[in-house]
Amino acid sequence: MKIERNDATADLSAQIATAIRDAIVSGQLPVDERLPSEAELAEEFQVSRSTVREALKRLAAQSLIRTQRGAFGGAFINRIAFEDAYGQHVTTSTLLLSMNAVSFDVACEARFAMERACAPFAVKRRTADHLATMRAEIQKQSQPGLSDESWCASDVAFHRAFVDSAGNPVISYQLAGSVEAMQPLMNMITFTARNREKIILLHTEIANYLDLGNPGAVEKILIKLSDYTKTLAYDVIAAKDKEKRA
Amino acid sequence: MKIERNDATADLSAQIATAIRDAIVSGQLPVDERLPSEAELAEEFQVSRSTVREALKRLAAQSLIRTQRGAFGGAFINRIAFEDAYGQHVTTSTLLLSMNAVSFDVACEARFAMERACAPFAVKRRTADHLATMRAEIQKQSQPGLSDESWCASDVAFHRAFVDSAGNPVISYQLAGSVEAMQPLMNMITFTARNREKIILLHTEIANYLDLGNPGAVEKILIKLSDYTKTLAYDVIAAKDKEKRA
């Protein structure tokens, strides 16, 4: 089924993981199929059990397999759930943004551009539930004592509900990375009462136009929101620069 | 810096991996920082070296760390490159589509919706290079003897160039999952000479309107392309159903 060795550039466990991963991705190993036991794989690849285990842990880290102990246990090809994929995507995207000096502008542009793409579908498919969630988050955002972290979390929840209202799980999955990965960046912005007021207004308009079924208007508000977010970020960055020079 | 144990629901190696991952994601461990050696981590977490190694392999599978052998080697926090992230994203997205019975329509809608979101930026920022790449792929697609696989690969390359022309690496990264993950689905569609002709025409129009700087027109062509792709998929599915009934 799969053979290799003598690559020499990579660890054995990495090579074995790649071989099995390829078999999974290419569809040779169907979902819920059981892999051979660790001992059998060790025999098959002519390596020790530890090496096989390290390979399997690599695959488990990507949710490609799950393991079960006991007789009739073993490693099984895992059906990746949207939930698992979200998590990995968010982790990767977050690190990508924080480690690669992606500017706030670029991240913001990407996020809102894709969010705008949801508008036409959202007006067609949003349910009462989606609207209720969005309005509930707006309500939460209006509470005076809300901490910056809770404010940002509610902001993410609002946008998440909007994206989900487009009724396309693939879009939701793809956008989770953009929206949630920006949360650390957003957390750095201090939202004063005045800022919040303005954003809440825009959120309300989005909900209203979504309710009315006007995609163009929703897109326009999203542009305003994007611009305003960028403005706030500029101010924060400018203030930090000033502080640094002082 | 990080402690746990007694979770009982998860493996020790998974718990340790999570602890270190959290420290990385939260920014406590800066890029290129060296983790303690395996022996030291084993001591710190009060587990065996094998268990630590399995945890580290999990992190390595997500490109969170890289390891180096030899004195002064060890595990270092890895700066995730866009390239690494692409790869993981494509793998996950591909499996998500193939394992979760995501309909062709849903995948197609997501892909083209996000691609349309690129149009306004693409007309502003596309370079001569991008246009040249797109036209070169169109040229390739016009060759009569091209296999279905090569055709699809060239199709991906064309759309990739278009997305890249928007000049936003975050958008490019997010879209890589959608565009490339659909390749297996696209490969199932047999593109006759007549089909190809029509798609090549649409590709040409995209390149032309991009050249002219007309984002609205580009979006309209993308909608046409999306619709046509869906039509082709319907036909293939219908033909398969017929075959099955026969």
Added chain:
DNA sequence: AGACTTTTAAATGTATGACAAATGAAAATT
């Protein structure tokens, strides 16, 4: 003194063997 070679210590990679713990099937018992 400076350039080259050798040694050495530290770290990861791999192998082996042992035992613990979980688990479901099969056998034994009530």
Added chain:
DNA sequence: AATTTTCATTTGTCATACATTTAAAAGTCT
């Protein structure tokens, strides 16, 4: 027939040993 016990299988963890790689440090030669 239902329940309990036994048992084989498999993953999880630990301990130890050795191979391999690597760069610094020490040594050697010109």
